[in-house]
Amino acid sequence: MEGIIAIWQRDVIKFFRDRARLIGSFAMPFMFLILFGSGMSGAMSSMMGGANQGPLADFDFVQFMFPGIIGMTVFNTAIFSALSVVQDKEFGYMREILVSPMSRVSIAIGKVLGGSTVALFQGLMMLIFVPFIGVSISFVMIFQLIPVMFLVAFALSSLGLLIASSLKTSQGFQMIIQILIFPMLFLSGALFPLSGMPAWMNFLVKINPLTYSVDMFKKIILQPDQMAPALREAMGLDLTVFNHIITFSEEIIVVALLSIIFVVLATMRFSRTEA
Amino acid sequence: MGNIVEVSGLKKRYKDFEAVKGVDLYVKEGEIFGFLGPNGAGKSTTINMLSTIIKPSEGMAKVNGYDNVTEKNKVRASIGLIFQESTLDEKLTANENLMLHCKFYGIEKQKREERIQEVLQIVDLTDRRSDIVETFSGGMKRRLEIARGLLHYPKVLFLDEPTVGLDPQTRAHIWEYILKLKEKAGITIFLTTHYMDEAEICDRVAVMDNGQLIALDTPEQLKSNVGGDIIEVSTEDNQTAKKIIEDTYQTEVTEMENNLLSFQVSKGSEFLVEFVKQFDIPLTSVNLRRPTLNDVFLHLTGREIREETVSQKDLMKKNMQRGPH
Numbered sequence A: 001m002e003g004i005i006a007i008w009q010r011d012v013i014k015f016f017r018d019r020a021r022l023i024g025s026f027a028m029p030f031m032f033l034i035l036f037g038s039g040m041s042g043a044m045s046s047m048m049g050g051a052n053q054g055p056l057a058d059f060d061f062v063q064f065m066f067p068g069i070i071g072m073t074v075f076n077t078a079i080f081s082a083l084s085v086v087q088d089k090e091f092g093y094m095r096e097i098l099v100s101p102m103s104r105v106s107i108a109i110g111k112v113l114g115g116s117t118v119a120l121f122q123g124l125m126m127l128i129f130v131p132f133i134g135v136s137i138s139f140v141m142i143f144q145l146i147p148v149m150f151l152v153a154f155a156l157s158s159l160g161l162l163i164a165s166s167l168k169t170s171q172g173f174q175m176i177i178q179i180l181i182f183p184m185l186f187l188s189g190a191l192f193p194l195s196g197m198p199a200w201m202n203f204l205v206k207i208n209p210l211t212y213s214v215d216m217f218k219k220i221i222l223q224p225d226q227m228a229p230a231l232r233e234a235m236g237l238d239l240t241v242f243n244h245i246i247t248f249s250e251e252i253i254v255v256a257l258l259s260i261i262f263v264v265l266a267t268m269r270f271s272r273t274e275a
Numbered sequence B: 001m002g003n004i005v006e007v008s009g010l011k012k013r014y015k016d017f018e019a020v021k022g023v024d025l026y027v028k029e030g031e032i033f034g035f036l037g038p039n040g041a042g043k044s045t046t047i048n049m050l051s052t053i054i055k056p057s058e059g060m061a062k063v064n065g066y067d068n069v070t071e072k073n074k075v076r077a078s079i080g081l082i083f084q085e086s087t088l089d090e091k092l093t094a095n096e097n098l099m100l101h102c103k104f105y106g107i108e109k110q111k112r113e114e115r116i117q118e119v120l121q122i123v124d125l126t127d128r129r130s131d132i133v134e135t136f137s138g139g140m141k142r143r144l145e146i147a148r149g150l151l152h153y154p155k156v157l158f159l160d161e162p163t164v165g166l167d168p169q170t171r172a173h174i175w176e177y178i179l180k181l182k183e184k185a186g187i188t189i190f191l192t193t194h195y196m197d198e199a200e201i202c203d204r205v206a207v208m209d210n211g212q213l214i215a216l217d218t219p220e221q222l223k224s225n226v227g228g229d230i231i232e233v234s235t236e237d238n239q240t241a242k243k244i245i246e247d248t249y250q251t252e253v254t255e256m257e258n259n260l261l262s263f264q265v266s267k268g269s270e271f272l273v274e275f276v277k278q279f280d281i282p283l284t285s286v287n288l289r290r291p292t293l294n295d296v297f298l299h300l301t302g303r304e305i306r307e308e309t310v311s312q313k314d315l316m317k318k319n320m321q322r323g324p325h
C-alpha cells in the first residue's frame, strides 16, 4: 500500500515540478478551442442551415467543443502518462523500483493512479477557459466532472501502461500512441458533432470507448436534457446503440468495465517486465 | 560465521551465447568479496542474477538463505544494489530519492528521518539534501546512490563498478565510505571492478574471464601463485631479447604495451644483479616489482586487463547511457 502511494506521489510531484509541461499543456486545447473552434463556428452555423432563429440558432460550436477538449486533454495526459514508465526504463530508475520488495502489482497500480491523478488535474485546469467561451459551469457540474474525469483517466492510463510495458523506447511509445489516439479522438465526437455519418464510420464511433467518455462530459457540461430536441439532434447528443439512447449510467458502466479490463491486462503485462 | 551468498552452477544464456558459464562460489558474512574481470567477462550478468534482476538459465543462487528464483521478494529485502549505470531520479531532490526508497522498502515512518540523516552523513552529502540531483557532480551522484542502497540496512550490498568513471580522489573517498560501512554496519559487500587497486582491498577476489571463474582466493594468495617477482625490461631489440631470456632462464616472457618485456623469477633482487651483468643486448630500462593482480590475470589468461583503455571505454558508455535529460 505504502508502495502504491510512493509511486503515485513521485508522478504527481514531477508533474507539478515540470513548469514547461504544465504551461505547454494549455497550448493544444487553446489552439483547438480558439483557432479551430472559432474558425469553424461560422462554417458550422451555415451548415446548420444558416438558421438565425429557431432552436438551431443557439448552436455555438466553441461551446460544443468544450467538453470534447476537456476529454481530449484527459485522454492525452492519461495515456501519455505511461511514457514515464518507458523513460524510467531508459534512464534506469525502473531498476530501482523493480529490485525493491514491492510487488509488481502495486507498482502498476501506483503508476495508473499517478497517471489518472495528473490527467484529472490537467482536465480541471481546462476550466480556466470557461469565462472566455460563454459556457456556464456550476459547482455541481465540477463535482460531477471530477469522478468522471478520474474514471476516464484511469481507463486511458491503464491502456497506456499496457502499451508501455511492451516497449523499450520513448520514440516507439510516442509513435504508437499518436497512431492510436488521433483516430480515436476524431471518431469520438470530441471535435465535431456525430450526426449524419456513413454507416462504417458510425460503427467505428460506436466501438470507440472515447465516444462514451466524451459523451459523459457533454452530458454534464452541455445539459442536453434542457435543449430543444432539434438542437440536441444537430449536436449529435443523442448517442444511440441499437436504437437505444444510451444513458449516463450506462456510459459509466461501459467505461468502468473497460477500466477493469485494461488495468488487469496492464498489470499482467507489467508484471512480466525484467529490469 | 555462515555464508550469506551461495552460488552453484549458475549459468546465463542469451540466445546461443553463454554469458555466464557455470559459476560456483560462496561469500562469508561480513566479507568484502571482489569480482575482477575485463569488459564483457560476465560480472554484471552474475551480479544481476544474484540480485534477482535477471533469471538464471541454470543453477542455483541463495542470498541470506533465500532462493533467488522462488523467494525473490525476500532476497530483494535483504540486499542493497548499486548498478553500473545510475538509477537515481535526477529530476527529484536527494531527499526525495531517499524518501521514496524508504517507502519502497517499507521502512517505518518514525525511522525514516533518522536513517536518511545517517546515510547522508556517511557519504558526506548532508548539506545537499534538498538539492535536485541533476545539479550534482558524477561523484556526488554515485555517493548518493550508495547512501540510498544503505537506507534499508541490507545484509549484502552489491556494487557493480562503484567507482567507474570517477576521478582518483573521489574513488578513494568512496572506498573510504565502503570500508567505513563494513566496520560500522558489518555489511557484506559484493563488488565488481576492473581496477586492480580496488580488488586489492577485498578479502577475497574471484577472477572472471569469458563467463567463467578462473581463480578465487585472497589477493595475497593469488599473487603468491604467480610465483615470485616480476621483472620488466626493455631493450634495443626486444625480439631477440625475448628469445634469449626464454632460452636461458626457462621462463615465459610476455610482451606488454610500452615495449616492455615481462617475466617472473623466484628471487628477484639476486636474479637482477646477475642478469644485468650477463645480458648482451643493451638494456634501456629495468624494473623489479612484486606481482599485482594484473600479473595474476596475465598469468592466468596470457592477457592484460588493461585498465586505461577499459576505463575510457566505460566512461563513454556511461555518458551515452545517461544521455541528455
Ligand SMILES: Nc1ncnc2c1ncn2[C@@H]1O[C@H](COP(=O)(O)OP(=O)(O)OP(=O)(O)O)[C@@H](O)[C@H]1O
Residues within 6 Å of the ligand: B014, B017, B019, B037, B038, B039, B040, B041, B042, B043, B044, B045, B046, B084, B194
Ligand atoms: N541482454 C543481453 N543480451 C545479449 N547479450 C548480453 C546481454 N547482456 C549482456 N550480454 C553479453 O554478456 C556478456 C557479459 O556481459 P556483462 O555485462 O555481464 O559483462 P561485464 O563483465 O559486466 O563487463 P563490463 O566490465 O563491461 O561491465 C557480454 O558479452 C555481453 O555482450
Ligand SMILES: [Mg+2]
Residues within 6 Å of the ligand: B043, B044, B045, B084, B160
Ligand atoms: Mg558490468
